[in-house]
Amino acid sequence: MPSAESAAPLFAALADPTRLALLKRLADGQPRPIVALAAGSALTRQAVSKHLAVLSGAGLVARRPRGRETLYALRPERLAEARAWLDDVAAQWEDALGRLKAHIEA
Amino acid sequence: MPSAESAAPLFAALADPTRLALLKRLADGQPRPIVALAAGSALTRQAVSKHLAVLSGAGLVARRPRGRETLYALRPERLAEARAWLDDVAAQWEDALGRLKAHIEA
DNA sequence: CTTAAGGGCAACTTATCGGTTGCATATCTT
């Protein structure tokens, strides 16, 4: 169960439609260079590069320089951490709900 | 499966440790007024109020004015939407992984 | 060797965010 302090930066990296789109495109498991990712996004290469830097900083994406290009690949483990926080809260909620129900029936 | 455009504002609301802490405190199912929530947070009542407004705007929390106070309660359905997006990407990833493995073994 | 392609770095602009302070409003309480 990630703490609020560790989970917040993760959600912050996910708080942008462009970045979500990038992650989704990388979810097919194929690493891509920046130009390939910038192709479909109507943004400047620099803008995409910045977004990838944010994702990389949050650990959601892995950078692997190869030759003159840099390949970016999804890191699903970090996605799982974000899910873990949500699961944690949901579990707390379910637990509280069950407790309430039990109390009413008692 | 929520689109990137609809999921991003949701993640944006989650991108702050104070707000995550608020959600976690509300996960016990008990609606609370602002003062009660501001009590443990070392912040001004106004700051907490703003954070709650953000959470409310994202649909993560329900406002229910009662008398001179306003009760805030968690809305787990919206949390589930955030989870749905993460699940979607994770499923895509797993699928691609399986496809790759099948291709190798073929 | 010359040229083009892929990217990093840095400066700058605009907008938004988190937080504060001050004041006004509505509702309990005595």
Add this chain to the structure above:
DNA sequence: AAGATATGCAACCGATAAGTTGCCCTTAAG
């Protein structure tokens, strides 16, 4: 009625984020 309680609204400040542009470096390709 008077005072305290719980909020809301608005203005303001400092920091950060998104995006652009311009320049330089490295690596491939002719």
